[in-house]
Each structure stands twice: as structure tokens, then as C-alpha cells.
Amino acid sequence: MRPLKVLATVVLFSLLSACSWLGGEKEVAPDVPEQQLYDEALSALEADNYGLAIEKLQLLEARYPFGRYSEQAQLELIYAYFRNYEPVSARAAADRFIRLHPNHDNIDYAYYLKGLTAFEEDRSFFEKYLPLDVSQRDPGAALDSFESFSALLNRYPQSEYAPDAQKRMQYLKNRLATHEIHVAAYYMKREAWVAAANRGRYVVENLQETPAVPDALAIMAEAYTELGMHDLAKNSMDVLSLNYPEYQVRPFKKARATLTQTATFGLLGGAEPAEPARPIPAADRMRADAQKRADDNAQQQERSLFDRMTFGVFEDENNAAK
Structure with a gap:
């Protein structure tokens, strides 16, 4: 039994050594101050580098969950997800912020971003530049957006985001109604x-x-x-x-x-x-x-030039005939 125990000990040490040789031990990233992480995240947002901003904000929230920038970082994370075309993550982050901070001063911003994310979710590149009838598509995202904007207006009617949300709700209302008519037809x-x-x-x-x-x-x-x-x-x-x-x-x-x-x-x-x-x-x-106004102005200028060339003779005859 003794040779067997010795052999087992040698094998165990060999495996541990192999793990260390293959990089089993990972280097622990040094702690970065909270202020520095937040400043780097803001710089990435200003530079439209939303992937880096998401990375910095996630690290900030993980290392300083109760820090002074924690709540603001969660709001910035919603925006970064939205601008980085990650609608699922943006809505999840907005729901999490609303659930954790129901009395926050900027919670109306979370509702607005949640509605805006769903509003833009199903708008493809072609729909933005081609006259496609989006009312025939599945209205799931439109319904989510309408509900988020409706919650914003009902709970925070004086919010600075309320006017824009109301305009978008009217568009969504028209789209949802037309979708119902397509189904009825x-x-x-x-x-x-x-x-x-x-x-x-x-x-x-x-x-x-x-x-x-x-x-x-x-x-x-x-x-x-x-x-x-x-x-x-x-x-x-x-x-x-x-x-x-x-x-x-x-x-x-x-x-x-x-x-x-x-x-x-x-x-x-x-x-x-x-x-x-x-x-x-x-x-x-x-x-x-705008095209109608341009056509009216062009027609008015053309008539004025004709009146000057004919000294108003034909214009007077036209007025008399009327």
C-alpha cells in the first residue's frame, strides 16, 4: 500500500504543476478607483465607443455596487445598450433599474429609454429608407413601446420626455389600429x-x-x-x-x-x-x-415675372374676367 500512496502523491503534484504550466492561474486585474472607471465610461460614451462603455459600466457596477456612481452607471448602461443595438439587454437593464429604484429622480428616463428601445427594435435599415408597410408585421415591439410610453405619461406627465413620448404614441396608435384592420380584412x-x-x-x-x-x-x-x-x-x-x-x-x-x-x-x-x-x-x-409650398412659391414668382414683362395688362384682364 505504501508504494501506491507514494505514486498517487506524485501524480497529484504532477497534475497541479501541469495546471500552473498551462496557465491555470489567471492574473487578477488590479483594482481601479471608482471615479476613474466612471470617467472612462463617460469618455467612451462621448466617443461613441459603446462596447467599451458597456464593459466599463459593468465593471463599475460589479466592483462598486453601493458606490456613489452605482445608480447613475445603471442608467448610463441602459443608454449604452440602446445605442449599441442590444435591445434585449437595454430593456432588461431598464426593468432592473425601475424595480430597484422606484423613487429615483430620473426614473422617467428609464421608462423613456425602455419605450424608445422597443420603438426602434423592429425598424430595419430598409424600413427607414423604403416605403414599406410595417403595420402588417407582428406588433409585439410596438405594443411594448406603447405600454412603456403610456406608463411614462401616466406616472410622470410633467417629464421632459413626455412630449416626445406622446408624439411617438400617436404614431404607434395609428400603426396598431391599421394592423387590426389588416387582420380584420x-x-x-x-x-x-x-x-x-x-x-x-x-x-x-x-x-x-x-x-x-x-x-x-x-x-x-x-x-x-x-x-x-x-x-x-x-x-x-x-x-x-x-x-x-x-x-x-x-x-x-x-x-x-x-x-x-x-x-x-x-x-x-x-x-x-x-x-x-x-x-x-x-x-x-x-x-x-414642403414640396407644395415650394411649388406655390415658384408659381407665384413666375406670375410676378410675367406681370412685370406685360406691365400687368394680362393680369388686369384676368381679374376682370373673374
């Missing part, structure tokens, strides 16, 4: 009248003052007619006619194929079902208004 084509009517009623009751409301009323009227609920159908149509007199009613359900459609494989012989309205983005509206 799908149900109409599948003759699921009850589901379509419920989607339309949800828009009318909960998402008012959106471009999708007239489509919702039209869907409700058509779905209730198919269900034989003529009183509800008439009420929906009366509300639609009273509030949107210029709305052109078209059927949302899929028409049965005619003989001409069958013979031409659907190319001729029938009208397509109505398509839901698409909310016009604010950037497109501003661009259209």
Missing part, C-alpha cells in the same frame, strides 16, 4: 364574420382618432350584415356616413369567382376587395407640405 376574406366584427369594434372603441376608424366601421357594417344583425349593421353605417361622409364603401369580403374570372384565371371580371388604409408617416406629410 383577412378574417373577412375567410368569412370569419364574428372575428372580423370584433376586430373592427376594438379599433372603434380603443383606437379612436386614427385613420383606420372608417375602415373599422365599414368592416363592422359588412360583417354584421353577413351575420344577420341588421340593427348593428345599420348603426355602424350611420356612424360611418355621419362622421366620414366622403368615405367610399367597398366590400372587404372576397367576392365569388365569376365565369370571366375563372376563364382568365382571375385577371378580369371582378373587383378586388377593399384594402385597409395605411397611416401616412409624419416625415412623408412634412415632405409633401
Whole structure:
């Protein structure tokens, strides 16, 4: 037994020595003062080096969890995750800050960043520069963003971030309403009248003052007619006619194929079902208004030059004819 114990001892020492030779012992990073770590993190944020900023802020929170910069570092970490395109980590950091510091002076900033992260999460490169209809996509991130902005406005209406959050909520409201109409139109084509009517009623009751409301009323009227609920159908149509007199009613359900459609494989012989309205983005509206003002100014300058060249003779004749 004694030779066996000696052999076991030799093998154990050999293994320990091998671990040290292979770098088993790691060098411990020297302690960095809290102020220095925080300054380095801020410098990285100012230089748009968000990866380095995240590393410094995480190290600061790990080594000085109760330091004077701990709470501020958690806020800066949310922003760094957001700018580094890490939405999952940004939302998790925001939730953690809200849970740990419910009475913090800057908790409204955490709510705002959480909503902004979800707002930008599903906006791809192509959606920013191409006119894609994002309302047909899954609205999960839009719902999360809407809820975060809503919590911010309800709890901190005087926050400096409230005006921007309110504008973004209006955009999200339009998008969510249009998504509901897309789903309702799908149900109409599948003759699921009850589901379509419920989607339309949800828009009318909960998402008012959106471009999708007239489509919702039209869907409700058509779905209730198919269900034989003529009183509800008439009420929906009366509300639609009273509030949107210029709305052109078209059927949302899929028409049965005619003989001409069958013979031409659907190319001729029938009208397509109505398509839901698409909310016009604010950037497109501003661009259209600016173009209209430019065209009006150009036309006014052209008329003024013509008046000067003709000494106002033709302008006077035009005014007299009017």
C-alpha cells in the first residue's frame, strides 16, 4: 500500500504543476478607483465607443455596487445598450433599474429609454429608407413601446420626455389600429364574420382618432350584415356616413369567382376587395407640405415675372374676367 500512496502523491503534484504550466492561474486585474472607471465610461460614451462603455459600466457596477456612481452607471448602461443595438439587454437593464429604484429622480428616463428601445427594435435599415408597410408585421415591439410610453405619461406627465413620448404614441396608435384592420380584412376574406366584427369594434372603441376608424366601421357594417344583425349593421353605417361622409364603401369580403374570372384565371371580371388604409408617416406629410409650398412659391414668382414683362395688362384682364 505504501508504494501506491507514494505514486498517487506524485501524480497529484504532477497534475497541479501541469495546471500552473498551462496557465491555470489567471492574473487578477488590479483594482481601479471608482471615479476613474466612471470617467472612462463617460469618455467612451462621448466617443461613441459603446462596447467599451458597456464593459466599463459593468465593471463599475460589479466592483462598486453601493458606490456613489452605482445608480447613475445603471442608467448610463441602459443608454449604452440602446445605442449599441442590444435591445434585449437595454430593456432588461431598464426593468432592473425601475424595480430597484422606484423613487429615483430620473426614473422617467428609464421608462423613456425602455419605450424608445422597443420603438426602434423592429425598424430595419430598409424600413427607414423604403416605403414599406410595417403595420402588417407582428406588433409585439410596438405594443411594448406603447405600454412603456403610456406608463411614462401616466406616472410622470410633467417629464421632459413626455412630449416626445406622446408624439411617438400617436404614431404607434395609428400603426396598431391599421394592423387590426389588416387582420380584420383577412378574417373577412375567410368569412370569419364574428372575428372580423370584433376586430373592427376594438379599433372603434380603443383606437379612436386614427385613420383606420372608417375602415373599422365599414368592416363592422359588412360583417354584421353577413351575420344577420341588421340593427348593428345599420348603426355602424350611420356612424360611418355621419362622421366620414366622403368615405367610399367597398366590400372587404372576397367576392365569388365569376365565369370571366375563372376563364382568365382571375385577371378580369371582378373587383378586388377593399384594402385597409395605411397611416401616412409624419416625415412623408412634412415632405409633401414642403414640396407644395415650394411649388406655390415658384408659381407665384413666375406670375410676378410675367406681370412685370406685360406691365400687368394680362393680369388686369384676368381679374376682370373673374
